[in-house]
Amino acid sequence: MTRSIRKAEEEGMMIDEILQYNKKFVENEGYVRYITNKYPNKKIAIVSCMDTRLTELLPSALGLKNGDAKIIKNAGGVISHPFGSAMRSLLIGIYELDVKEILVIGHTDCGARHTDSKKIIEKMKQRGIPQKNIDMVKYYGIDFDSWLGGFKDLDLSIKKSVELIRSHPFVPEEIMVYGLVIDSVTGELRKVV
Ligand SMILES: [Zn+2]
Structure with missing residues (x-):
């Protein structure tokens, strides 16, 4: 399964409920007290x-x-x-x-x-992020430990x-x-x- 399909399926879980609620919120002028x-x-x-x-x-x-x-x-x-x-x-x-x-x-x-940057990198790999992408951050001058740690x-x-x-x-x-x-x-x- 590609990542985009998986994402779309996950989105289907909460986004529909939120949009449904939102329609009623606006219709019922729920926003008035927040103006x-x-x-x-x-x-x-x-x-x-x-x-x-x-x-x-x-x-x-x-x-x-x-x-x-x-x-x-x-x-x-x-x-x-x-x-x-x-x-x-x-x-x-x-x-x-x-x-x-x-x-x-x-x-x-x-x-x-x-948060442990090494553990996050491990999880990235488990979820299909290739090593070359992980290596790429060095070219942006980002130190993974301080950025994600x-x-x-x-x-x-x-x-x-x-x-x-x-x-x-x-x-x-x-x-x-x-x-x-x-x-x-x-x-x-x-x-x-
Ligand atoms: Zn916190």
């Missing part, structure tokens, strides 16, 4: 993890409503590159959307923490991202940057000092 504009009311941007436990918990625990904050998410909630997509989003937030404060929020029991120390990883933003050549001095950890169950916040 706002593109500027974040609280002038903040948050960098956090894509962890599904945080989808609703994070904004609820911080008292954030639709329209309050720019939320940038990825695996681990890290800024892994000074000119990568997360940093690009922050810069657009600062210069185009009036962001004044940035919160980098890691969380307890993060799945990205113990996890982090041992949560606080240290948050501090690194905070430092990277603070010392970024395009981030103005008046932008405040903070590091925090959120409890994945209770939503309790702790400042990383």
Whole structure:
């Protein structure tokens, strides 16, 4: 079975349900309570993890409503590159959307923490990715270990991202940057000092 056929079959599982729901959502004007504009009311941007436990918990625990904050998410909630997509989003937030404060929020029991790049490469091979594709990343100057690998120390990883933003050549001095950890169950916040 080719990869594209398999993908189409998998898509058939959730996408139909989502589209069906969406049609009703729009018909019933479910969107009315979410109407706002593109500027974040609280002038903040948050960098956090894509962890599904945080989808609703994070904004609820911080008292954030639709329209309050720019939320940038990825695996681990890290800024892994000074000119990568997360940093690009922050810069657009600062210069185009009036962001004044940035919160980098890691969380307890993060799945990205113990990611092992060697194991991921093994899984790629098992699923038919040829070795030549894996070797190809070197030509893009990507170090697989730091790109796909996890982090041992949560606080240290948050501090690194905070430092990277603070010392970024395009981030103005008046932008405040903070590091925090959120409890994945209770939503309790702790400042990383
Ligand atoms: Zn996580």
